[in-house]
Amino acid sequence: MRPRFRGLRATGIRETADSRLAHDNRGARAGAGGPRYPGWLVLPAVAWHVLFFLVPLGFIVATSFGTVVGFSDIAYTWSLDNYRYLWDDVVGELHIYRDIFFATFKLSIIGTLSTLVIGFPLAYYIARYAKHKTLLLLLVIVPFWTSFLIRAYAWLIVLDPEFPLFRALGLSDFVERQGILFSEKAIYIGVAYNYLPLMVLPLYAALERMDWSLVDAAQDLGDSPLRAFRRVTLPLALPGILAGSLLVFIPLTGEYIIPVILGGNKTFYAGSLIAQQFLESGDWPLGSAIAMVVIGALTIVLLVYARALGKQEQFG
Amino acid sequence: MTGRRILGGYAVLAYVFLYAPILVVVAFAFNGGRDVLFWEGFSTKWFEVALSTPEITQALRRSVLIALGNAVVACILGTMLALALPRMRPWVRTPIDALAYMTLVTPEIVFAIAALVFFVQAGDRLGLDNPLGWQTILIAHVVFNASVVALVVRARFVSMGQSLEEASFDLGAGPLATFRQVTLPRLAPAILAGGLLAFTFSFDDFITSFFVTGPTSETLPIYIWGQLRFGVTPAINATAAMMLAFTLVGVVVAYLVLRRSEQGRERGGLPGV
Numbered sequence: 001m002r003p004r005f006r007g008l009r010a011t012g013i014r015e016t017a018d019s020r021l022a023h024d025n026r027g028a029r030a031g032a033g034g035p036r037y038p039g040w041l042v043l044p045a046v047a048w049h050v051l052f053f054l055v056p057l058g059f060i061v062a063t064s065f066g067t068v069v070g071f072s073d074i075a076y077t078w079s080l081d082n083y084r085y086l087w088d089d090v091v092g093e094l095h096i097y098r099d100i101f102f103a104t105f106k107l108s109i110i111g112t113l114s115t116l117v118i119g120f121p122l123a124y125y126i127a128r129y130a131k132h133k134t135l136l137l138l139l140v141i142v143p144f145w146t147s148f149l150i151r152a153y154a155w156l157i158v159l160d161p162e163f164p165l166f167r168a169l170g171l172s173d174f175v176e177r178q179g180i181l182f183s184e185k186a187i188y189i190g191v192a193y194n195y196l197p198l199m200v201l202p203l204y205a206a207l208e209r210m211d212w213s214l215v216d217a218a219q220d221l222g223d224s225p226l227r228a229f230r231r232v233t234l235p236l237a238l239p240g241i242l243a244g245s246l247l248v249f250i251p252l253t254g255e256y257i258i259p260v261i262l263g264g265n266k267t268f269y270a271g272s273l274i275a276q277q278f279l280e281s282g283d284w285p286l287g288s289a290i291a292m293v294v295i296g297a298l299t300i301v302l303l304v305y306a307r308a309l310g311k312q313e314q315f316g
Numbered sequence: 317m318t319g320r321r322i323l324g325g326y327a328v329l330a331y332v333f334l335y336a337p338i339l340v341v342v343a344f345a346f347n348g349g350r351d352v353l354f355w356e357g358f359s360t361k362w363f364e365v366a367l368s369t370p371e372i373t374q375a376l377r378r379s380v381l382i383a384l385g386n387a388v389v390a391c392i393l394g395t396m397l398a399l400a401l402p403r404m405r406p407w408v409r410t411p412i413d414a415l416a417y418m419t420l421v422t423p424e425i426v427f428a429i430a431a432l433v434f435f436v437q438a439g440d441r442l443g444l445d446n447p448l449g450w451q452t453i454l455i456a457h458v459v460f461n462a463s464v465v466a467l468v469v470r471a472r473f474v475s476m477g478q479s480l481e482e483a484s485f486d487l488g489a490g491p492l493a494t495f496r497q498v499t500l501p502r503l504a505p506a507i508l509a510g511g512l513l514a515f516t517f518s519f520d521d522f523i524t525s526f527f528v529t530g531p532t533s534e535t536l537p538i539y540i541w542g543q544l545r546f547g548v549t550p551a552i553n554a555t556a557a558m559m560l561a562f563t564l565v566g567v568v569v570a571y572l573v574l575r576r577s578e579q580g581r582e583r584g585g586l587p588g589v
Contacts, residue, residue, distance in 0.1 A: 035485035036478070037495075041400035042412055045393040045462050049415050053427070053459045056434035060426070063433055122330040125323040136327075138571060143334050145513075145567040147520040149537050150556045154337035156548050157344065162353045196334065225319070254423025256523060261544060271425045278429050278527065288433070291426045298423070 064288035072282045082289035097273075101293065104270040108252040111191040112245050115199035118192060119244070120237075123200045127207035137204055144197035152261045155190050156181070159262075182264030190258040195251075199244040206240025207233075239309075246305060253294050270294050342560065345553035352548045362554035371539060372555055379536040380562075382450055383519040386457040390514040393458065394465025395507055399499065401466070402474050416463040428527035431456045435528055448530035456528050457518040464517065465510035472506035472577075473499075505577030512570035516563050 062076055064083070069075045086097040126136045143151060157163060161176040180186050210233070218228035256271035265272065270290055277287025345363070349356030366372050397416070401409055419427075431452070439447025480502075484494040500507075522537040529538060536559060543552050 035482055036403045037399040037491055039400050039404055039408070041396040045397040045466065046412055048393055048458060048462060049419060052431065052455055053419050054415065056430035059433045059437060060430045118330065121323055121326050125327040129320050129323060139331060140334065142564070142567060143338060145516050146338065146560050146563050147537060149522045149540060150341060150559060151338065153544055153548065154341045157340055157352060158337050160353055164353065164355060193333070193337065250421050251423055254425040256425050274425055274429060278432065284433060287429060291429060294423060295426060
């Protein structure tokens with residue numbers, strides 16, 4: 001009995017120490033587990049995020065309801081004029097701003113789909129067949145860490161009709177006639193290229209967890225490879241497809257660098273439109289309103305996404 | 317098996333697609349000629365030209381300093397966040413988490429103009445003549461990168477289990493002593509990796525820097541952007557090649573550090589102790 005008694009006593013002391021700590025850190029304690037780092041440690045980061053992220057976003061909200069007075073001063077007039085203007089403005093037969101939002105949506109969708117189509121077979125190969133998975137995956141990630149700007153402008157050289165490879169193959173005239181550079185085609189190529197790693201990563205993560213014997217089983221039981229792919233692989237890869245699509249779609253809604261560099265700043269999207277208001281026109285309220293429209297549309301997309309996914313944790 | 321071979325061939329093509337444009341930029345940085353698209357023999361002269369152009373060297377120096385400062389601040393803020401967050405009550409944790417994720421998913425241009433409006437308005441109120449400069453770039457970069465570091469560090473902190481921290485607290489050590497003696501040795505690789513990623517993101521960043529920069533605080537990507545208006549030149553390629561080298565070193569070191577700590581963990585040892 002004696003050791004046991006001592007054990008109990010020891011436990012008792014422990015609990016006392018514990019509850020003392022509990023008292024000290026009362027504000028920071030959660031329901032589960034023992035002592036922990038105090039909750040106030042989050043304060044510097046939270047303060048930084050509130051002051052330099054949330055408050056600035058609040059400024060944008062307020063500015064989007066404002067008007068320009070004089071040369072470039074902003075009056076916070078709380079009017080819907082900017083939004084009305086974005087919806088109604090007509091030049092000739094065209095609703096320019098509506099069309100630009102539509103073009104942005106199209107760019108985001110096509111960009112997402114093309115990275116998916118290009119990236120899926122690659123992720124599939126690495127996850128299922130490759131010997132040096134980590135190395136191959138690293139090779140996909142490395143371009144992502146290098147400068148977005150440089151990766152975009154690299155295509156200025158590669159798509160030039162005078163690119164040495166085209167000259168060597170006698171294709172310069174042909175490429176010239178296609179007029180790829182500074183067109184929408186160049187923008188789409190640049191988008192597919194720059195965003196590919198963002199798609200491949202989550203696809204790989206989903207496919208890597210897959211039990212490939214399920215595919216074999218489906219085929220043994222009479223499914224054609226295509227049918228097995230559709231009925232087994234695709235549903236299991238779906239979380240990766242959704243995560244990758246989100247990672248590509250979101251930044252594409254505000255894409256600015258690629259249309260300017262590869263599209264010659266001729267085709268306008270929401271991102272370049274915002275930049276134009278801030279850098280050239282000096283109409284910050286209108287630029288803010290455009291940004292709010294982007295954020296609003298994104299929020300809707302994210303809500304639909306969250307709903308489709310249930311409460312599954314995505315970014316953990 | 318043919319499916320496997322076809323996919324293998326496809327993968328080779330995909331890697332060519334991923335690397336060819338980058339390699340073209342690097343290759344043409346070594347072109348001896350003046351014209352970008354006509355190869356006139358190997359030469360390093362454009363690197364010499366780039367390194368003797370004051371705008372480029374000053375921009376490079378500024379970029380490195382901002383990236384370093386950003387990495388240090390982001391590491392401190394992100395690590396503190398990662399340590400305290402995992403075991404807070406959900407109703408406290410969720411909004412803080414949501415805010416951090418928001419900084420990661422907001423389209424960069426939206427944040428960039430928000431920061432611009434904020435800094436200009438705040439500068440007005442504080443009576444500053446020119447509120448924009450390297451300081452505002454640094455502040456804006458930390459917003460995003462503190463979240464990045466928190467993400468990396470927290471993943472490691474949660475996965476390594478906290479029984480040692482609990483024991484340390486139980487034995488009466490305070491947060492600072494526990495951090496120095498128990499947590500830091502095990503978490504150092506993750507913090508370092510997070511810091512290197514933060515450095516890379518800041519060093520490569522264009523959009524945010526472009527909007528919140530002042531007239532006298534051009535970073536390297538801003539300089540490149542400005543020059544691209546006049547077309548690609550060999551000197552720009554050389555500058556870009558140097559930028560790529562800088563980032564690649566950071567990324568490869570981050571990867572090696574993380575991988576070594578991973579292996580240390582698998583062996584059951586405490587890396588760095």
